[in-house]
Amino acid sequence: MRISKLCSVTPSRTKAGVRKTPGRPARPSQSDGVDPVEVVCRLRPVPEGEERCVEQLDDTTVLVTPPANSQAFRYGTAKEQQYKFGTVFPDTATQKQLFDAVAKPLVRDLLNGKNGLLFAYGITGSGKTHTMMGSQQDGGIMPRCIDVIFNSIVNYQARRFVFKPDRLNSFDVQTEADAMLDRQREILNTPKPGKTPRKRRVPPTPGGGGGGGGGGSGSVTPDESDAASTRVPEVSQVSGLDEDNAFAVFVSYVEIYNNYVYDLLEEVAPENMKKSLQSRMLREDNNKNIYVHGASEVEVSTPSEALDALRRGQRRRKVAHTTLNTESSRSHSVFTIRVVQAPLDPRGEEVLDDKALMVVGQLSLVDLAGSERTNRTKNNGDRLREAGNINNSLMVLRTCIETLRENQLNNANKMVPYRDSRITHLFKNYFDGEGKVKMVVCVNPRAEEYDETIHVMKFAELTQEVVVARPADRPLDMGIGLTPGRRKANQILREAQRRLGSDGRPSEAEPSGGEAAAELAPVFCLGPVWPSMAMTPGEEEETVRCLVRFLERRVQLRATLLHELQRQQDAFRQLLVKTEMEMSALRQENAQLRASSDGSSRRTAALEARLASAEAANDSLNRRFRELNENQAALVNELGEKEMLLNQEGLERERVKQRMKTRMQQEKERLASDMKSRIKMNREMLKTEMRAKDEKLRALRDIINNEEAGFAVPSAPPAPAPRPRPSTANETATFRPSRSDPRLSGTPQPKRTVAATTRHRRSKSTDAEVWLDHRPGHVLELATIFQPKMKKRKSVTKLDAKDVINDKTSKYVLTHQDQDSQGEVETHMVKGDVLPTVGGGRAVVFSDMETLRLSNPGAKRPSDELGPGLDYELARERCATGIEGHAAGKRRKT
Numbered sequence: 001m002r003i004s005k006l007c008s009v010t011p012s013r014t015k016a017g018v019r020k021t022p023g024r025p026a027r028p029s030q031s032d033g034v035d036p037v038e039v040v041c042r043l044r045p046v047p048e049g050e051e052r053c054v055e056q057l058d059d060t061t062v063l064v065t066p067p068a069n070s071q072a073f074r075y076g077t078a079k080e081q082q083y084k085f086g087t088v089f090p091d092t093a094t095q096k097q098l099f100d101a102v103a104k105p106l107v108r109d110l111l112n113g114k115n116g117l118l119f120a121y122g123i124t125g126s127g128k129t130h131t132m133m134g135s136q137q138d139g140g141i142m143p144r145c146i147d148v149i150f151n152s153i154v155n156y157q158a159r160r161f162v163f164k165p166d167r168l169n170s171f172d173v174q175t176e177a178d179a180m181l182d183r184q185r186e187i188l189n190t191p192k193p194g195k196t197p198r199k200r201r202v203p204p205t206p207g208g209g210g211g212g213g214g215g216g217s218g219s220v221t222p223d224e225s226d227a228a229s230t231r232v233p234e235v236s237q238v239s240g241l242d243e244d245n246a247f248a249v250f251v252s253y254v255e256i257y258n259n260y261v262y263d264l265l266e267e268v269a270p271e272n273m274k275k276s277l278q279s280r281m282l283r284e285d286n287n288k289n290i291y292v293h294g295a296s297e298v299e300v301s302t303p304s305e306a307l308d309a310l311r312r313g314q315r316r317r318k319v320a321h322t323t324l325n326t327e328s329s330r331s332h333s334v335f336t337i338r339v340v341q342a343p344l345d346p347r348g349e350e351v352l353d354d355k356a357l358m359v360v361g362q363l364s365l366v367d368l369a370g371s372e373r374t375n376r377t378k379n380n381g382d383r384l385r386e387a388g389n390i391n392n393s394l395m396v397l398r399t400c401i402e403t404l405r406e407n408q409l410n411n412a413n414k415m416v417p418y419r420d421s422r423i424t425h426l427f428k429n430y431f432d433g434e435g436k437v438k439m440v441v442c443v444n445p446r447a448e449e450y451d452e453t454i455h456v457m458k459f460a461e462l463t464q465e466v467v468v469a470r471p472a473d474r475p476l477d478m479g480i481g482l483t484p485g486r487r488k489a490n491q492i493l494r495e496a497q498r499r500l501g502s503d504g505r506p507s508e509a510e511p512s513g514g515e516a517a518a519e520l521a522p523v524f525c526l527g528p529v530w531p532s533m534a535m536t537p538g539e540e541e542e543t544v545r546c547l548v549r550f551l552e553r554r555v556q557l558r559a560t561l562l563h564e565l566q567r568q569q570d571a572f573r574q575l576l577v578k579t580e581m582e583m584s585a586l587r588q589e590n591a592q593l594r595a596s597s598d599g600s601s602r603r604t605a606a607l608e609a610r611l612a613s614a615e616a617a618n619d620s621l622n623r624r625f626r627e628l629n630e631n632q633a634a635l636v637n638e639l640g641e642k643e644m645l646l647n648q649e650g651l652e653r654e655r656v657k658q659r660m661k662t663r664m665q666q667e668k669e670r671l672a673s674d675m676k677s678r679i680k681m682n683r684e685m686l687k688t689e690m691r692a693k694d695e696k697l698r699a700l701r702d703i704i705n706n707e708e709a710g711f712a713v714p715s716a717p718p719a720p721a722p723r724p725r726p727s728t729a730n731e732t733a734t735f736r737p738s739r740s741d742p743r744l745s746g747t748p749q750p751k752r753t754v755a756a757t758t759r760h761r762r763s764k765s766t767d768a769e770v771w772l773d774h775r776p777g778h779v780l781e782l783a784t785i786f787q788p789k790m791k792k793r794k795s796v797t798k799l800d801a802k803d804v805i806n807d808k809t810s811k812y813v814l815t816h817q818d819q820d821s822q823g824e825v826e827t828h829m830v831k832g833d834v835l836p837t838v839g840g841g842r843a844v845v846f847s848d849m850e851t852l853r854l855s856n857p858g859a860k861r862p863s864d865e866l867g868p869g870l871d872y873e874l875a876r877e878r879c880a881t882g883i884e885g886h887a888a889g890k891r892r893k894t
């Protein structure tokens, strides 16, 4: 039901001096058939010395000051703010004061057949449970409501099981016989005290009403019963109830945990106690009221039975420990009290069996779970999921309230998302105008709680701006023509019958039959009390006249009553006849309907079963969906983390690469410079070696020249040694011995009369060659495999001119032995061609030198110094340098 009217601002909301939130709309007045949601604020005590952020300014206003360590203060968005509520209860306010002001009017409404919703809202640890439950000695709203209800209906309670829930959110009236059967069944089903030693029945409280029968749910543990005995009950009551009605009280207790509804009063066998409860569905009854389908509704006849049910449910509530509050409620709990009343029959004896005459009032007392920040409570796993669900359902509650307010302000018809959360879905009827809504905002004034308290304050203030339609008064007097005072008349009659003996006379024990008659008088009286009949002399006539008048009035009244009786009897008879006729028609119709109803029932049962399985499937899909969502969120987080790691690794790899590059570059440069210096050193060594060898050759030439006096070999002055030049790969590959080197040939260069014999030429005339093998001094015979090949030769130790100057000798070889740098014997064979000179002489032109050397392969040779890592280019260069150094065409045999 949409509330379209908005009304003027109430004076209390526009009090001077109060800084209001800008743009706040006017609050509707109550004269429009609507009531605003009543919001009161309760501050909880703060330990001495702790910093506060909430102060009470007056009965309706609080001042919220941001502390320096709050987020809002840090972001610079904080400022002092005043909030106004219906009433502000200071931290010294008692439970009774709060109950009288807030909950008692709702109990009055309940007993008059109206609905009410009261919920406690606030952050974790702000005192919601304390406000709703309280302690044994100082009960909160819930136990006080129970006490006041029973205090008020104690004399008008229906017998147990007369009203029976029909499991479709309504009640049936049973006949006294059926109710008695149920009572007997209950007694039989109640465990015997001997079988359950840890539990015992609570004796009914004195004056506990005419319930009789005792409750099956009334068993408590000794501890609880002790606690009950120390309980201080609320003694007040509500007056003005219809005494001719019979009342019964039913309680149900459900919790909404992770957006599932559980029945906290579900009968569970002790062995199954630890199994989790089955979740329940929310359904709409015939009157479009939302209710928890299949939730247990327990009839309670005494406050202790009701409190026992409350405690039983609380034991099952999911209470988890968080770091904020050691006993924090992790679920929303809804304790619902339903009071059923129906008129007694004309005799004042039994309840009229007519559903239309029945009136049911409902009061829902809700302890919401605390809103909390997950990072502050360090929740994880299940607790984190709980926190998410709690915050989500509270968020939906806020959204519903905001949408309602918006609709009412703008006369719009936006859909209110009641169904987004179970808690709002369950409250839908209240906001649609089926009852009064009140909210107790519990506030913990500690400065630490500022950031969350401010959200609670804003929401609470906003809630006050929502109005709900005032429920129409339900006619408790059904206008069915029943005589008022039936209950009392019946009681008196019963009392009189009890006092009268079986013979209809007053029993001996009774003081007098007259007293009973006197008590009956007010009920069956035909007029005022009899006038005095004492005959005072002189006033007899007057007395008689007065008596006559009295009797005439009485006779007249009697006649009127008789006439009325006759009229009523006639009307009744006609009604009976008519009813009888209708009854027979109805019977026929009933038979037809029953037949079709059976079919419908079967179809309904099948549909119900399908619905149940669909709901179960839907439930599990929802659960799965939620799990998948959670998994997805977790995976997304994980992915993000992994991507971050990858990025970091990439960066690290780049850094290492860069470092390696730099090091490689440095190493390369170092090696290059190292190599250069080594090469330089080797070159120097080779040059030195070459110089030494040149020296030796020169010495050899000198020897030869000296030994062969008269041997006319013109010798040219030694030419300057050619400057070593850097060799190239090509030069190495196309190695040509420098036969023209004047240092070796000893041929006079300027004349150039004789061409040096080439090896090529030599090979062609090998057979014709006659060698002059010159071995001066002692030559060691070496076991070399390679031996000079000289087919024709003449060996001499001392050279004679005629050995050379003849026509036969064409080749000359000088064998010379030496010691190399390793101490090995090196045999040098300096070869030359014996060529005729133009003067008719003979000249030896040195063209080749062969070196025979034996060396130990294990011994270290100078070339090894180059090391294993010697670069090919470097080796080649070094060889080339060596060859270049041996400009005389030296060949090495090893």
Ligand SMILES: Nc1ncnc2c1ncn2[C@@H]1O[C@H](COP(=O)(O)OP(=O)(O)OP(=O)(O)O)[C@@H](O)[C@H]1O
Pocket (backbone or CB within 6 Å): 043, 044, 045, 091, 122, 123, 124, 125, 126, 127, 128, 129, 130, 131, 325, 327, 328, 329, 330, 368, 369, 370, 371, 442
């Ligand atoms: N008005 C008060 N007077 C004295 N003590 C109080 C008051 N309000 C709260 N407390 C104490 O503060 C503590 C926390 O209160 P309570 O459990 O009621 O918080 P809560 O809002 O229900 O928390 P949660 O949402 O976690 O269930 C309890 O020990 C309670 O006794």
